Amino acid sequence: xNDINKxxxxxxxxxxxxxxxxxxxxxxxxxxANHKNIRYxxxxxxxxxxxxxxxxxxxxxxxxxxTEWDGLINLFVSSNKCKSPQVWYMPKEFYLWLANSSxxxxxxxxxxxxxxxxxxxxxxxYMKKNGRVLKKKSQNYILxxxxxxxxxxxxxxxxxxxxxxxxxxxxxxxVLLHREKTDFKVIFTDISKSIAxxxxxxxxxQMSLIDLYQFIRQELGFELQxxxxxxxxxxxxxxxxxxxxx
Amino acid sequence: xxxxxxxxxxxxxxxxxxxxxxDFIEAAPENxxxxxxxxxxxxxxxxxxxxxxxxxxxxxxxxxDKIDMxxxxxxxxxxxxxxxxxxSEHLSFSKCDNAHLYDLLPIPFTNExxxxxxxxxxEVQDFLEQKITIEIVSYYSxxxxxxxxxxxxxxxxxxxxxxxxxxxxxxxxxxxNHNYDPYSFLDNLLLDKVSYIHMAGHKKVSDDLIIDxxxxxxxxxxxxxxxHAIKKLNRTVPVLLERDFNIPELSDLAMEMSALRKxxxxxxx
Numbered sequence: 001x002n003d004i005n006k007x008x009x010x011x012x013x014x015x016x017x018x019x020x021x022x023x024x025x026x027x028x029x030x031x032x033a034n035h036k037n038i039r040y041x042x043x044x045x046x047x048x049x050x051x052x053x054x055x056x057x058x059x060x061x062x063x064x065x066x067t068e069w070d071g072l073i074n075l076f077v078s079s080n081k082c083k084s085p086q087v088w089y090m091p092k093e094f095y096l097w098l099a100n101s102s103x104x105x106x107x108x109x110x111x112x113x114x115x116x117x118x119x120x121x122x123x124x125x126y127m128k129k130n131g132r133v134l135k136k137k138s139q140n141y142i143l144x145x146x147x148x149x150x151x152x153x154x155x156x157x158x159x160x161x162x163x164x165x166x167x168x169x170x171x172x173x174x175v176l177l178h179r180e181k182t183d184f185k186v187i188f189t190d191i192s193k194s195i196a197x198x199x200x201x202x203x204x205x206q207m208s209l210i211d212l213y214q215f216i217r218q219e220l221g222f223e224l225q226x227x228x229x230x231x232x233x234x235x236x237x238x239x240x241x242x243x244x245x246x
Numbered sequence: 247x248x249x250x251x252x253x254x255x256x257x258x259x260x261x262x263x264x265x266x267x268x269d270f271i272e273a274a275p276e277n278x279x280x281x282x283x284x285x286x287x288x289x290x291x292x293x294x295x296x297x298x299x300x301x302x303x304x305x306x307x308x309x310x311d312k313i314d315m316x317x318x319x320x321x322x323x324x325x326x327x328x329x330x331x332x333x334s335e336h337l338s339f340s341k342c343d344n345a346h347l348y349d350l351l352p353i354p355f356t357n358e359x360x361x362x363x364x365x366x367x368x369e370v371q372d373f374l375e376q377k378i379t380i381e382i383v384s385y386y387s388x389x390x391x392x393x394x395x396x397x398x399x400x401x402x403x404x405x406x407x408x409x410x411x412x413x414x415x416x417x418x419x420x421x422x423n424h425n426y427d428p429y430s431f432l433d434n435l436l437l438d439k440v441s442y443i444h445m446a447g448h449k450k451v452s453d454d455l456i457i458d459x460x461x462x463x464x465x466x467x468x469x470x471x472x473x474h475a476i477k478k479l480n481r482t483v484p485v486l487l488e489r490d491f492n493i494p495e496l497s498d499l500a501m502e503m504s505a506l507r508k509x510x511x512x513x514x515x
Binding site: 010012014018030031033034035038040045082085087126127130179 | 277279280281282283284287303304310339353362387451455
């Protein structure tokens with residue numbers, strides 16, 4: 001290591017001390033620094049995280065006690081390394097950080113990962129870059145609005161108040177989110193696993209309803225009953241009118 | 247020319263009314279890259295009316311970490327796609343050890359930091375194939391300083407070949423917080439490098455500390471310092487009114503913009 005790097009590293013070390021103090025509150029002496037004023041940086045940074053996350057996750061914020069919320073924010077700020085330069089992605093990092101952790105709060109609130117996912121997916125879809133609208137190869141083909149997401153949940157956070165959900169509600173839920181083309185509102189729709197699969201099929205292949213029935217018969221090996229076909233047709237009609245399909 | 251920071255809080259109202267008539271808008275690329283839907287359409291509408299100036303938040307040129315080239319590539323594309331007139335960033339760091347902190351922290355005023363930061367600004371300029379404009383930030387404490395703030399800024403500007411963003415409010419705030427004369431400070435900057443000016447309000451939180459909040463109206467002493475800066479510059483430089491928090495009625499912002507325009511026109515006579 002040459003002399004320049006040694007001194008650069010001294011500057012880096014002081015920057016690390018400042019950054020570490022802002023994250024953890026643990027202060028290691030920085031030459032010439034005004035400790036009283038440096039505390040404002042920690043406060044300002046905490047406020048950025050707190051404001052962003054409470055705005056992104058209002059349902060989670062209301063579910064937790066103030067102490068629980070503050071504890072989570074403090075732990076996130078101090079222990080997570082936020083990767084995105086875009087602060088509006090930070091809530092996604094919070095959701096994944098908490099969902100993949102083994103923090104005791106997940107025992108008390110088993111619905112937390114689903115609740116955070118539900119709240120984040122709405123933001124992600126609302127904000128996302130407009131998807132490319134493909135040109136239909138045939139008028140009979142059913143194409144899916146590219147601005148959609150399918151969310152799989154274990155708890156019905158999309159239709160029941162979070163505080164009312166119990167272990168008895170545990171199961172498998174599928175929720176379709178799609179963004180309207182004109183006013184860009186995000187629409188939530190409770191769907192079955194079969195409908196979720198059908199949407200994915202239409203999304204990845206240009207096909208008509210007849211092609212879909214043929215695919216189910218040939219590739220999945222079963223024949224749909226008339227009642228099931230009627231349900232699918234009703235869903236497609238709804239999808240056409242709601243902007244899910246075009 | 248007087249522009250306004252394009253904030254989501256008032257973007258829709260601004261575009262739907264004639265209360266504000268900025269000469270340009272400024273946006274943070276971080277808030278708009280990869281954004282579509284409602285906000286994407288609103289930005290497109292704004293760009294049909296106004297030229298775009300970009301003011302970055304997270305490039306962190308003062309960081310110990312390497313430049314995030316993936317992000318810089320997106321910035322370059324965003325500049326090109328939206329025909330941005332100028333791209334500015336802060337003389338500070340907001341990322342350390344691969345962790346974004348989403349605020350502007352002061353760089354140590356050291357010779358080695360000058361070399362490090364200047365090299366990184368050159369790296370950014372080479373990649374973007376254009377000069378960038380670097381803002382003098384407000385700060386609340388020095389960090390292991392070996393030289394004055396003025397020497398540090400002038401050295402970085404000289405060694406990197408970048409332009410300077412003169413944030414007049416920040417100079418006022420720093421003069422107060424660190425007990426120096428903002429007029430003398432401003433006079434001794436490399437004013438020929440100034441390509442952009444920011445004006446904003448601040449909040450005094452104690453007898454010896456002002457925080458640069460962008461959440462209040464501009465105060466008279468900052469207007470006076472601005473008037474002095476315009477006299478010293480003696481040329482046309484675009485001026486931006488920043489208001490990020492505690493957003494008032496658009497008519498209040500219009501009055502602030504008029505006050506800035508009046509100072510510019512008085513000095514042009």
